[in-house]
Amino acid sequence: MLAKILYIDDEYPNRIMFKLAYRGELDVILAKSADEALTLLKENPDIEIVITDMRMPKKDGLQLVSEARLLNDKIPYCLLTGFGVTPEIQNALDSKLIDQYFKKPFEKDQILNYIKKNVA
């Protein structure tokens, strides 16, 4: 069984590249917005990890995570963003709203290793 991961990014190329990069290694579900992600989380209770972009129209990554945690507070939530660690992101990490932070462009093995360690 491949680990089931929900990846959210508002840019199509980012989404498709991410899915292709992990073909055969991860079971990647894609969402293009926070609202779509929340629906998918409800429909797929077996999602084991969520990785989201930070800056998106309407709701950003942190808002998405705070709402998603109400649905499922047991799985890790990670950010994948082109920004450095802004004070806002640092706060989210300190308060454990966000479990892990990854920087764009992403390192394939870094994410893979994290998933191996943190997803049963």
Next chain:
Amino acid sequence: MSTKQLLSYFSLIILFSWQMATAQLHHTNTFRSSDGLDTDIIKCITQDSIGFIWIGTDDGLFRYDGFRFKRYSNAATSKFFKDFFKTSDGRLLAIHDLGIIEIKSGIMKSEFIQFLPGERTITEGALWYPKKIFEDSHGYLWISEPQSVVRYKNGEFRRFQFDSKYNSSSFVRSFNFLQTDENHLAIVSNTGHFLTYNYQSSRITPLNDKQSDFVIYDIFQAFNNTYLGTDQGLKTLKIDSLNYEIKSIRLDKLPLNFSIRDIVKIGGDQLLLCGDQNNTTIVYKSGKNYQASQISKNDIFVNQAYKARDGSIWLSTDRGVMVYNEPIFKPIPLDDLNQYIECIIPLENQNELLMLNKAAVYAIDSKSNDITRLAGSTSDYFLSGDATNDYQYVSSTYSIVKIDRDRILNRKDFSDRGRYIFNVLADKNEDIWISQEATVGLKLINKNDLSFTTYAESKGLTEEVTSITSTEMGIYVACPDGNNPLFFKSYNNDHFQALQVNFPNKYQLGLTIEAIASLDSITWLGTNYGLFKYYRGELSKMQIASAIDNNAIRILQLDGNNLWIGATSGLIRYDLISKDYAHFTESSGLPVNTINTQCFQVYDDKIWVGTSEGLAYADYMKNEPFLESSAPTVLEVSINGSKPTKSLDNVSVDYNTSLEILFSALTYPNSDIQYSYKLDNNEWSSPENLNSINLNQYSPGYHTLQIKSKRMGNYKWSESTTFHFEVNPPFYKTPIFILFVSIVLVGAILTTLTITRGIEQKRQANLKMMVDEQTKELSEIKSNLEIAVKDRTAELEMAMTKLKETQNHLIQAEKMASLGVLTAGIAHEINNPVNYLKGGLYSLEKLIIETEKLKEDPETFEQLQEVMGFMKLGMDRITHIVNGLGRYSRKESEEMRPCNLHEIIDNSLLILEHELKDKLEVVKKLEAQQFKIVGDEGTLHQLFVNLVTNAIHATSDFNQLIIRTYNSDNERITVEIQDNGSGIPKEIMDKLFDPFYTTKAPGVGTGLGLFIAKRVVTEHDGSIDFISEIDVGTTVFITFNIA
């Protein structure tokens, strides 16, 4: 005969239990020989009708005015003073070894008149070492001597001597007196003999033969009892002309045989017993019970106590004068190492309050003041709490605990949601709200299972919350944000709204609102910069008293017409109608001046406060009137250091001399008093604990000085005392001097006229010669001036060049500042496409590994092609952005060359894509047919980036930006940039292009943006114009010539 003998003699011991600590007196000061008293052995203290304190010692007589001790060495023939006495006709008598003097106290001068003389041997008509005076109901003064008593009235002197067995061997106090009925006076000897004086027979008869086994020092009547102060403790006495009965009162915590030298009533139901060692004690009578508590832990010998008019208690001891008063706030020590109080929560209708310290929840019984520990453990750190009608909700570190007094019903950990829970509030609807440190907004807690709903950005709260307050109307929330510090949500709304509270700039940095109170349409805000009032959109700083106006405010609570204000300099009760205020501090019994946040409650006729040093309470009736402080008395006036002898008012002072006025409220202790003064029509001075005024600068004429005083505690300002003085005009304004000067002047003028007439003729001749010379000189000066003007012009030109250089530097600086703002966005914009490239590479890797199957699998092949497409797209975007950036930051202005204005606009928008995203929808209508102009691409980029950036800042919500180009005629192209933002106020329209003019906060804008824009347009022979309307938007028109 049997009736004249002793009939009964009892000595009963009554045992009463000690129930609770009675209010301890508050030690305020000790005055010793080093403070101006020449001895430490104090015998007696009293207060005169003016308010001065008189002190009798075994080394002279002293007067105290609150600041200084004044010794009267010639007041009496002896310096051993024993006691003071006030007669019913208003005389103040002082008893000393060699007689009695009457003190006539005056502010400037006191007089001492011999009332009765004394001798060193027993002599008729003179006293022999008198000790004490008693005035009976017939107007006789009874004076006790070591072995006799003297009856005195209007010059009639009669000594009664006793059989030697009644005599006391002590020279201290030999006899006490007590009026038993109209016809009898009891005389009680130090050794315990009881005698009766019969007014009809004028004879003294003994009631007993045998002396008692204790020494009687004092007899005192109070609470319908007669008390005896003895060397065997406190006793009660029942006596009539024939019989007497004595009972002992056992006071727990005190030895049976402690010595009582003097008994004084100090309160409605309290006696002060003066003793030796540490036995000076307050006895509190409650029904038939007595409770006692010692007031001093030190070994002192107290001769006497005196209660002054202001309530202060003065002890005459063998170690100087000690002053005590009853504190308004009384501490209640907790049986806990940690006395730091975190929160006090009133429980409605239960006569009970809950109190939190670090590791425990306590209940306070509001009637008995009993404290019971309810819950808590060492792993707790209680921070805040509130109560509904049913249950109580308290926070401990990151958790919320639901309790029913001592039962813990539920506990929920919020550590994964934020840090410490500093605020818990039950609003009027009994909804429970909490705020967590380092977490945006509030959480609404479900009272059943303690689950929560977040009230953050989506409900209008964008910051961490520092305090929450509920009122009848809704909930106020304070945030540490100088621009948006206050939010409000009414009960029928589910969304918080930012209130337009604009603190002046100087208060914005680091501002926190720590306390909020609201009544009708007024809201008071307690901040770390003082107290503010917010009324109908206007914010004003409140001025109540200089001692608190700039202090941090921790507590605001309304109580009828009063606003209670907890500041770091004490607690203030402020009457919103009369504007009077009372100030409570450590001098009023507060454990420390600062009351902790959430630790103030007015409950059940008491005020409860919690501090870092423990819990305290004060009795308080709602809207209790303020007490009047006593007005200051002018004690001394000195002019250039010397004192006028006649009067302390209507003083006459020479111009330019120094006038010093000393005054005192004659209320004690003086450290509790503040004074303020007002000279003529000036403002009242800021209150200070300073009892003198030094005046130097004043104009000639009559002046009025008003002085008022104010005691700490529930006191308002006193009436003012008025002091008049006249300043004599300086000598050059006196009529004699003016007349003298006039005569001299007239004489001088006449003389001058005579002399000048002669000189005039000579002068005429010289004049012509001088004119010629001067004309020549003038032409020389003229040519020098021309040279000077040339030099100055050169200097100015140089300065101008420098100025231009500086201007260029500044313009480049502005460009760099804008670049800095953009860097974050650019990084993000570049990283995103690079992310596809990287992802693409991973994907390609994967696809190539599977390449074997490639030929048979057209789907994979298609994917490969798509991947390559996106990699190319990503690459293109990087190139595009980098190109745009390159053009933008080109430093030196380049030569003018033909360029494409549409391309420049596109590029500028691309650079700003990050800023525009989510904020503005850009509508491009680049409709001009001819869009080539001759210009400098670098500066033109800068122009559009600046203008679009301004448009972004002008709009707050999701809005539209329209960029349009058109050819207004065959020779020109116009660019219109239209936003629907806040608009530009009319009054600043003419300042738009001024360098350094900015509406942004310092550090955010340099004020050079539009200045540069204007310059760029001018360099291109173009024009720039604005049309703007408030809240509708701004349109910029830029017109260039076509190439």
